[in-house]
Amino acid sequence: MDLGVIVGMIVGTAVGIAVGALPGLSATMGIAVLIPLTFTMEPLVALGMIAGIYNGSMYGGSIPAILLRIPGTPAGIATVFDGHEMARQGKARLALDISLVSSSLGSAVSAVALLLLAPPLALIALKFSPANYFWLAVFGMTTIAIMLAGNPAKGILSACFGLCLGIVGIDPISGNERFTFGTVEFLSGIHIVVLLTGLYAIPPAIDLMLGRNSIDTGNIDLGEKSTGFRWASLIPTWGRSSGIGLVVGLIPALGGNIAALLAWQEERRYSKNKYNWGKGEAAGLAAPECANNADTAATLIPALTLGIPGNAVAAVILGALLVHGLRPGPELFSADADITYGFMLTMLVTSGLMFLIGKLGARAYVNVLRVPRQLLGPIILALTVVGVYAIHNSIFEVVLMLCFGLVGFAMERMAIPTAPAVLAVILGPIAEENLRRALLISGDDFSYLLRGPISIVLALLVLGALVSPWVPKVKAFGGRTLRESEDV
Numbered sequence: 001m002d003l004g005v006i007v008g009m010i011v012g013t014a015v016g017i018a019v020g021a022l023p024g025l026s027a028t029m030g031i032a033v034l035i036p037l038t039f040t041m042e043p044l045v046a047l048g049m050i051a052g053i054y055n056g057s058m059y060g061g062s063i064p065a066i067l068l069r070i071p072g073t074p075a076g077i078a079t080v081f082d083g084h085e086m087a088r089q090g091k092a093r094l095a096l097d098i099s100l101v102s103s104s105l106g107s108a109v110s111a112v113a114l115l116l117l118a119p120p121l122a123l124i125a126l127k128f129s130p131a132n133y134f135w136l137a138v139f140g141m142t143t144i145a146i147m148l149a150g151n152p153a154k155g156i157l158s159a160c161f162g163l164c165l166g167i168v169g170i171d172p173i174s175g176n177e178r179f180t181f182g183t184v185e186f187l188s189g190i191h192i193v194v195l196l197t198g199l200y201a202i203p204p205a206i207d208l209m210l211g212r213n214s215i216d217t218g219n220i221d222l223g224e225k226s227t228g229f230r231w232a233s234l235i236p237t238w239g240r241s242s243g244i245g246l247v248v249g250l251i252p253a254l255g256g257n258i259a260a261l262l263a264w265q266e267e268r269r270y271s272k273n274k275y276n277w278g279k280g281e282a283a284g285l286a287a288p289e290c291a292n293n294a295d296t297a298a299t300l301i302p303a304l305t306l307g308i309p310g311n312a313v314a315a316v317i318l319g320a321l322l323v324h325g326l327r328p329g330p331e332l333f334s335a336d337a338d339i340t341y342g343f344m345l346t347m348l349v350t351s352g353l354m355f356l357i358g359k360l361g362a363r364a365y366v367n368v369l370r371v372p373r374q375l376l377g378p379i380i381l382a383l384t385v386v387g388v389y390a391i392h393n394s395i396f397e398v399v400l401m402l403c404f405g406l407v408g409f410a411m412e413r414m415a416i417p418t419a420p421a422v423l424a425v426i427l428g429p430i431a432e433e434n435l436r437r438a439l440l441i442s443g444d445d446f447s448y449l450l451r452g453p454i455s456i457v458l459a460l461l462v463l464g465a466l467v468s469p470w471v472p473k474v475k476a477f478g479g480r481t482l483r484e485s486e487d488v
Contacts, residue, residue: 020060
């Protein structure tokens with residue numbers, strides 16, 4: 001690992017903690033802003049910075065959660081329950097230390113799982129046929145669209161929007177132009193960075209400039225150093241929470257916030273002092289922080305091997321891989337093995353860097369909370385414009401990025417998730433290409449798509465994902481009908 005990669009990881013981790021510490025910003029936005037700026041970097045340097053931002057932001061979200069009772073990231077919701085109570089009791093420094101150690105351990109466990117599980121899963125995926133890949137891509141889009149949205153119809157609408165964007169450009173099979181509207185700029189399709197930056201970086205910047213995320217920090221006090229705490233008492237908590245984070249990370253669309261809440265509830269169930277939870281219990285802080293960080297690299301296991309990201313951040317990281325000429329999937333582990341394994345290793349190294357940087361710069365990161373929000377918005381906007389323009393020196397792409405930003409802002413206001421759109425842009429062309437290959441192989445025989453156990457299982461999973469939102473409604477309707485018949 002050369003000096004450039006090490007510097008990239010250090011910078012990325014430091015920036016990631018700062019991004020996570022600022023309520024309203026997220027790892028997704030931080031990576032989306034960074035991607036255009038890494039266009040001229042070596043792939044491993046860029047991916048090392050991205051790994052640092054990803055890991056660092058997950059810990060950084062606990063800083064405002066503990067000190068201000070405001071989660072810096074969605075995964076920091078459960079951290080508020082006991083972390084802020086510890087701060088109110090004058091144990092803010094201990095709470096930050098517990099969060100830092102738990103986050104670092106969770107990230108390290110997740111990175112080791114990525115290194116151990118991804119290669120064998122990639123070997124299995126190499127045996128997939130075009131029909132298998134088609135169903136796999138459809139399954140990825142369906143699960144994210146259904147499970148990330150409170151309203152499945154909105155998730156599917158977002159995915160359809162992404163599919164429309166994904167077919168712009170040159171047809172990969174016939175070579176014909178599609179939806180280019182006579183413009184040269186659309187011949188190569190819509191650049192994934194333009195879409196990512198627009199949907200994920202511009203809406204938070206608009207919110208910041210409008211003052212939607214302004215916070216009165218008051219006088220933040222870390223309190224005195226706490227001594228005599230029994231760290232060994234948290235070992236069982238770390239073990240169980242890491243396991244929960246890994247399992248949740250492997251399941252598409254759940255994410256760190258679900259892992260954190262599940263870990264908090266599970267540890268409360270194990271605890272002998274259930275009534276102390278929510279009142280400053282150390283294990284109640286360690287559990288969610290360990291779990292949401294154990295989720296990070298785990299979400300990349302299906303993303304790197306199968307092209308199915310577990311959450312929005314993983315979807316953005318897939319975009320970063322594409323920008324640097326790396327195509328997610330089993331071939332990634334053979335065609336670009338050095339970069340792929342290097343990236344997985346940076347996930348492990350940055351978990352250690354997160355501990356060192358977080359420990360040395362605790363007070364500095366607390367001061368990040370005092371940065372005026374109205375100043376951050378224009379800075380983010382300027383970085384996105386410069387970064388997108390630097391890709392192809394194209395004002396057209398800058399304007400397109402700003403248009404996507406307005407679309408993303410409108411989608412957020414209407415509670416339409418943006419992750420399905422991004423995922424559909426990535427997986428849509430893969431699904432289309434493999435569907436057409438399968439039909440060419442079979443002579444336009446659609447029954448070929450359901451030949452073999454893998455295709456059948458994946459098709460059933462797609463059907464299950466589509467039907468799952470209706471199951472509770474059917475049960476409720478059945479129960480209501482039964483009660484009405486008993487009343488009669």
